[in-house]
Amino acid sequence: MYDLIKQPKKELEILFRNAAGKIGLHEAIVEKDFWVCLTLDYLFHSCKWKEAFTFKGGTSLSKCYGLIKRFSEDIDLILDWRVLGYGMNEPWEQRSNTKQDAFNKEANTKAEKFLADELLSAFREDMGRIIGEEAKFYILSEDPQTVCFQYPKIFENNNTLQIIRLEIGALAAWTPSVSKVITPYVAQAYNRIFSKPNTIIRTASAERTFWEKVTILHHEANRPENLAMPVRYSRHYYDLYCIGNSQIKKSAFCNIDLLKRVTDFKMKFYPRKWAHYELAVPGTLRLIPPEYRFAELRKDYIGMANMMFGDYPDFDSLMLFIGELEKEINLLR
Incomplete structure (x- = not known):
């Protein structure tokens, strides 16, 4: 080089x-x-x-x-x-x-x-x-x-x-x-x-990044209505979509303890009560934001299109997958 x-x-x-x-x-x-x-x-x-x-x-x-x-x-x-x-x-x-x-x-x-x-x-x-x-x-x-x-x-x-x-x-x-x-x-x-x-x-490791992205989406799902979502945050939904469609999802699911390590870290060093990291566990984890966020998130995702290449999902397909992933994680034991 x-x-x-x-x-x-x-x-x-x-x-x-x-x-x-x-x-x-x-x-x-x-x-x-x-x-x-x-x-x-x-x-x-x-x-x-x-x-x-x-x-x-x-x-x-x-x-x-x-x-x-x-x-x-x-x-x-x-x-x-x-x-x-x-x-x-x-x-x-x-x-x-x-x-x-x-x-x-x-x-x-x-x-x-x-x-x-x-x-x-x-x-x-x-x-x-x-x-x-x-x-x-x-x-x-x-x-x-x-x-x-x-x-x-x-x-x-x-x-x-x-x-x-x-x-x-x-x-x-x-x-x-x-x-x-x-x-x-x-x-x-x-x-x-x-x-x-x-x-x-x-x-x-990609498994750790998977759980990091999961907790970011959980954080956003709990963001108070009066706080704006950061610009270009739709990239985290796209990234999780991609990892979730790879073999990494399976290996991450087999290492659920890593999710706890990620949330423990965030609660200690980046505490935000409203993020409810204590609920980022199978059974109570959230990935889908409230419906009033969708228009803002859709606009952000469309604006990010110039940074993506190859095939990528439209916004509705993206959120449908994220919703199914949320259900999968909440069924883990």
């Missing part, structure tokens, strides 16, 4: 355009996907803190497991909280609600300071050396746990956010995790021109 960025800009433009034509995606998406994969390779093989990261989220479902056909703009990373000075089990110690809230705020503040004081400069220096020019990294002012990489783009696309967002949080569970191979789209199209067409990274 690193050899490719040394090629003349015109040759890269032709390569990305031809690869996009073979795959059926916009050139800007193929280009950004290449930079996402190169960034992941750096993070897990060259970065000083390479052992402290675990990949998770929607991009992992696409790149590591091939479970979804949705191009994600973000790299979600779990940062091992030991980097911040905590012991392996220290965050799990019993505390009062007040003290746990104080601990959570302290951990987030420490993570933000680590990103600003150490990680950002390392990213700039390392990636600048790799690409042979200034590497533009910055922290989002509205989200100090998100580092943005303004990669040197060739193509323009109004439908694609042409920066890579690295959302890095320490208050996240990094187990169970597995090693997976990822390959950029351009290498899938022209494998033989790469001396190293792929890379191996550590990522959260």
Whole structure:
């Protein structure tokens, strides 16, 4: 991958355009996907803190497991909280609600300071050396746990956010995790021109991500009417649809204890009384939101269409499947 960025800009433009034509995606998406994969390779093989990261989220479902056909703009990373000075089990110690809230705020503040004081400069220096020019990294002012990489783009696309967002949080569970191979789209199209067409990274297990998505939908099903649903949250319904139509559903169903681990984690580190995580168990779990949310969710899903490729369900089919999945989970024992 690193050899490719040394090629003349015109040759890269032709390569990305031809690869996009073979795959059926916009050139800007193929280009950004290449930079996402190169960034992941750096993070897990060259970065000083390479052992402290675990990949998770929607991009992992696409790149590591091939479970979804949705191009994600973000790299979600779990940062091992030991980097911040905590012991392996220290965050799990019993505390009062007040003290746990104080601990959570302290951990987030420490993570933000680590990103600003150490990680950002390392990213700039390392990636600048790799690409042979200034590497533009910055922290989002509205989200100090998100580092943005303004990669040197060739193509323009109004439908694609042409920066890579690295959302890095320490208050996240990094187990169970597995090693997976990822390959950029351009290498899938022209494998033989790469001396190293792929890379191996550590990522959260698909079963854990399944239950994470389930609890997100349960959270949304309980969202109070006066609180708006976040923009582009329909992606979680689509992601769960895709995982639920794979073999991962069966293996996740065989590991119902993992659902409890996910909900225990959220109740301790991301408590919201109205989310009713204590009810996210077989028998009382909810995936379908109230009917008054459907119009908003449908509009959000239609607006997300430009980020999906290949076949994907219409909104009614999507929600029908989610409703059946809710019934299946509630029958588990």
